[in-house]
Amino acid sequence: MRHTGFSFGLNAVVIWLCGLCLWATAAVALEIEDHRHYPGTGDRVLRIVSTADLEVFEPYLLYFHAAHPALSIDYTVVSSAELHRAIRDGRAFDLALSSAMDLQFQLANDGFAQSYRSSATEALPDWARWRDLIFAFTTEPAVVVISTERFEGLPLPATRQELITVLRDNPDWFQGAVGTYDVRNSGLGYLFATQEARSTDAYWRLSEVMGRLDPQLYCCSRQMIDDVAEGRLALAYNVLGSYAAERLAQDSGGRMRILRMQDFTNVMLRTAIIPAGAVEVEAAGQMIDALLLVGLRQEPDIWPLPPLRATAEGESAGFGPIRMGPALMVYLDPLNRRAFLEEWENALEQR
Amino acid sequence: MTGSASIERRLTVLLAGVAALLSILSWGMVTGLARQAAERTQDNVLAASATAIAETLRSEQGEVRLELPYSAFSMLGAISEDRVFYRVATGEALLTGYADLPVPAISPPAQGRVVFDTGDYRGAQVRMASVMRQVLAGGAPVSVTVTVAQTRNGIRAIAGELSQLAAMLSVAFFVVAVTLSAVAARTSLRPLNEIAQAVSRRGPNDLRPLRRAAPAELAPLMTALNRLMERLGQSLRRSEDFIVEAAHRVRTPLATVRAQAEIALRSVEDETEKQRLRRMIRAVDESSRSAGQLLDHATVAYRAEDLARDLIDLADLAAQTADALAPTAAMKDIEIRLETVPATVRGDAVLLENALRNVLDNAIKYSAEDTTVTLRVRRPTDTEARIEVIDQGPGLGTGPVEQLTERFRRGQNTQGIVGSGLGLTIAEDVIRAHGGRLELGQGPDGRGACVTLVFLLA
Ligand SMILES: Nc1ncnc2c1ncn2[C@@H]1O[C@H](COP(=O)(O)OP(=O)(O)OP(=O)(O)O)[C@@H](O)[C@H]1O
Numbered sequence: 138m139r140h141t142g143f144s145f146g147l148n149a150v151v152i153w154l155c156g157l158c159l160w161a162t163a164a165v166a167l168e169i170e171d172h173r174h175y176p177g178t179g180d181r182v183l184r185i186v187s188t189a190d191l192e193v194f195e196p197y198l199l200y201f202h203a204a205h206p207a208l209s210i211d212y213t214v215v216s217s218a219e220l221h222r223a224i225r226d227g228r229a230f231d232l233a234l235s236s237a238m239d240l241q242f243q244l245a246n247d248g249f250a251q252s253y254r255s256s257a258t259e260a261l262p263d264w265a266r267w268r269d270l271i272f273a274f275t276t277e278p279a280v281v282v283i284s285t286e287r288f289e290g291l292p293l294p295a296t297r298q299e300l301i302t303v304l305r306d307n308p309d310w311f312q313g314a315v316g317t318y319d320v321r322n323s324g325l326g327y328l329f330a331t332q333e334a335r336s337t338d339a340y341w342r343l344s345e346v347m348g349r350l351d352p353q354l355y356c357c358s359r360q361m362i363d364d365v366a367e368g369r370l371a372l373a374y375n376v377l378g379s380y381a382a383e384r385l386a387q388d389s390g391g392r393m394r395i396l397r398m399q400d401f402t403n404v405m406l407r408t409a410i411i412p413a414g415a416v417e418v419e420a421a422g423q424m425i426d427a428l429l430l431v432g433l434r435q436e437p438d439i440w441p442l443p444p445l446r447a448t449a450e451g452e453s454a455g456f457g458p459i460r461m462g463p464a465l466m467v468y469l470d471p472l473n474r475r476a477f478l479e480e481w482e483n484a485l486e487q488r
Numbered sequence: 489m490t491g492s493a494s495i496e497r498r499l500t501v502l503l504a505g506v507a508a509l510l511s512i513l514s515w516g517m518v519t520g521l522a523r524q525a526a527e528r529t530q531d532n533v534l535a536a537s538a539t540a541i542a543e544t545l546r547s548e549q550g551e552v553r554l555e556l557p558y559s560a561f562s563m564l565g566a567i568s569e570d571r572v573f574y575r576v577a578t579g580e581a582l583l584t585g586y587a588d589l590p591v592p593a594i595s596p597p598a599q600g601r602v603v604f605d606t607g608d609y610r611g612a613q614v615r616m617a618s619v620m621r622q623v624l625a626g627g628a629p630v631s632v633t634v635t636v637a638q639t640r641n642g643i644r645a646i647a648g649e650l651s652q653l654a655a656m657l658s659v660a661f662f663v664v665a666v667t668l669s670a671v672a673a674r675t676s677l678r679p680l681n682e683i684a685q686a687v688s689r690r691g692p693n694d695l696r697p698l699r700r701a702a703p704a705e706l707a708p709l710m711t712a713l714n715r716l717m718e719r720l721g722q723s724l725r726r727s728e729d730f731i732v733e734a735a736h737r738v739r740t741p742l743a744t745v746r747a748q749a750e751i752a753l754r755s756v757e758d759e760t761e762k763q764r765l766r767r768m769i770r771a772v773d774e775s776s777r778s779a780g781q782l783l784d785h786a787t788v789a790y791r792a793e794d795l796a797r798d799l800i801d802l803a804d805l806a807a808q809t810a811d812a813l814a815p816t817a818a819m820k821d822i823e824i825r826l827e828t829v830p831a832t833v834r835g836d837a838v839l840l841e842n843a844l845r846n847v848l849d850n851a852i853k854y855s856a857e858d859t860t861v862t863l864r865v866r867r868p869t870d871t872e873a874r875i876e877v878i879d880q881g882p883g884l885g886t887g888p889v890e891q892l893t894e895r896f897r898r899g900q901n902t903q904g905i906v907g908s909g910l911g912l913t914i915a916e917d918v919i920r921a922h923g924g925r926l927e928l929g930q931g932p933d934g935r936g937a938c939v940t941l942v943f944l945l946a
């Protein structure tokens with residue numbers, strides 16, 4: 138498990154106190170998860186920093202590259218917290234794509250993004266755009282993934298209440314076999330957790346029940362899905378639905394199932410911003426246009442990531458995506474974060 | 489017409505100017521109010537947000553703690569897409585938020601009072617709301633300041649939109665106002681135009697006072713106009729009276745002179761003396777004729793002013809006139825042929841007889857001996873009655889015939905024929921006073937003259 142530097146003890150608060158300017162000076166080496174370079178015929182390079190794994194994102198890059206062969210594309214995969222730090226530090230990137238919309242929003246709010254306007258951005262619905270600074274290009278729900286093998290004979294839960302009941306009634310089945318995000322390390326996990334805690338009281342009850350089962354904590358959706366697919370986990374809670382669906386499509390074997398909670402579903406927007414220090418602004422704009430075009434598509438899915446939709450597919454209750462606005466910054470506040478993490482730790486770490 | 493610009497245009501321009509002024513004024517006011525309202529809305533939300541944060545302030549184990557409530561920021565996001573900054577500090581020590589956010593000075597420090605300020609932060613203008621609260625931490629009260637700031641793009645956009653709307657409404661108001669101004673100007677000037685038309689519609693001799701309802705403002709004009717017409721009428725009447733008087737006074741001595749000259753003619757032997765006396769008699773005849781015609785003409789002008797409306801049969805009129813002139817015609821062996829149908833008109837018998845007599849007199853006077861003069865009364869249509877006087881004389885000549893009706897105008901064929909040039913003038917004045925017209929033309933087979941009195945029947 139990686140530690141992305143968001144350890145919010147008192148130290149972090151002190152750093153915060155010293156001022157946001159410290160972000161720039163305290164530049165630590167970027168922790169890169171993956172990197173690929175697509176050489177073009179010209180000498181312009183579009184440098185993209187993103188939280189999306191190459192497995193799901195490569196088709197988009199190839200699609201864009203085919204349309205702009207002269208352009209070289211440099212694609213760097215980092216965690217959402219790393220991405221946030223990199224842009225604040227003023228690292229040289231032309232486009233930042235992140236699944237942590239709260240962190241992206243804070244970048245835009247604090248003036249680390251530059252505005253961009255095109256016919257494609259104008260076509261975006263209001264909820265998918267904020268001030269010509271942030272643009273959403275996917276809507277991705279949080280889901281529960283279960284191992285069919287290890288769920289054998291148990292009722293499939295459709296709501297959090299049912300999930301709580303299943304976990305509570307079968308502690309032996311699930312001991313050490315429940316996985317969820319380590320919200321201390323994962324920006325997306327933290328976003329899902331805070332939004333869920335705000336929207337449904339079942340969240341804390343569920344967390345307590347999971348806490349009693351010695352839960353496994355992860356940094357990223359992919360590892361969780363892998364462990365469910367291989368039977369090491371019986372259930373992974375709050376996994377990125379798009380990655381799960383991708384995985385299911387690749388090697389099903391019937392060992393995995395995706396469940397969507399009917400009482401409430403978090404829907405995250407994957408967003409793009411053009412950092413204030415971007416050089417290839419035009420190319421970055423073209424990439425955004427391409428992503429929005431794909432995001433607003435009508436034709437059947439050939440793309441790994443889901444399209445932009447106000448209500449997720451097959452959704453009965455119709456939960457809108459997480460609202461873009463200053464309220465997203467509430468849980469990023471160090472004091473709030475400290476309080477939330479304390480509560481979360483109390484719930485999940487009951488050893 | 490000469491003179492200064494039209495009142496209507498001036499009135500319209502004036503009213504339009506007032507409307508334009510009002511439009512601009514109201515637009516400016518609405519714009520100002522809209523901006524104020526938008527600013528106040530933002531202030532209220534900022535104050536609510538800062539207060540909501542301040543309310544979460546508490547102390548835990550001697551430490552000041554707080555929690556940003558979700559609603560504090562979501563309400564800021566609800567009013568506009570503006571950037572939000574915040575700062576919570578005890579004195580200079582930052583608790584959380586943006587350390588370098590400028591904070592409005594709270595003086596004097598008062599609990600719970602919200603202070604507003606406008607400043608620049610991170611390259612944008614921001615509106616800030618600050619609220620101070622005291623918290624007991626470690627036994628001593630600590631004052632904590634909560635500041636929430638928001639950029640102002642949203643309120644500017646709202647104010648701009650409202651201002652644009654107000655501008656559109658103002659333009660619409662202006663257009664309507666100008667249209668109404670033009671209508672108002674025209675309506676208020678209508679009585680004036682009506683009076684002008686009533687005056688200009690009148691015949692040349694109609695000097696009756698104007699009697700119509702007019703606005704109070706126009707009453708002096710009406711009175712002045714009526715007085716002017718009355719004076720004009722009086723002076724006209726005086727001059728006519730004078731002419732009548734003069735004609736009378738001239739005619740009597742002339743008759744005496746003529747009688748004396750006739751006697752002298754008979755007693756004189758010398759041919760040159762006789763010639764001289766004949767010329768004298770002729771001149772006297774001319775003068776006497778002129779005096780008589782002048783008298784008649786004055787009578788026409790006098791009676792036309794207040795025309796009688798008796799029923800008159802034109803056939804009877806023709807017969808009477810023919811009878812009256814029969815002796816004159818007989819002297820030249822001229823036969824007067826009457827071809828009449830009954831046709832009744834309304835009018836003044838004396839004047840009509842006078843007119844027809846003049847026309848018939850011409851026909852007899854200018855025709856050769858032993859000819860025929862036809863006096864015909866016809867009704868060719870329901871709306872028209874005609875008295876045609878057709879002779880076999882020399883005709884009206886080659887000059888422009890309309891001139892023959894002018895005063896004292898005589899034709900070229902008048903050598904040796906006594907006349908004053910007023911006969912056709914009288915005839916025309918009379919027929920005009922009766923609403924008809926005089927037609928001068930040739931006889932049926934291109935010979936002789938045909939003079940027609942045309943009456944229009946209502
Ligand atoms: N029937 C007619 N035939 C030929 N000429 C005519 C006839 N009627 C009028 N005129 C011409 O028109 C002129 C004007 O006629 P008008 O009756 O007004 O004057 P007048 O006959 O000369 O004088 P008076 O006043 O004595 O009648 C005449 O002088 C004459 O030349």
Ligand SMILES: [Mg+2]
Binds near residue numbers: 846849912
């Ligand atoms: Mg005559």
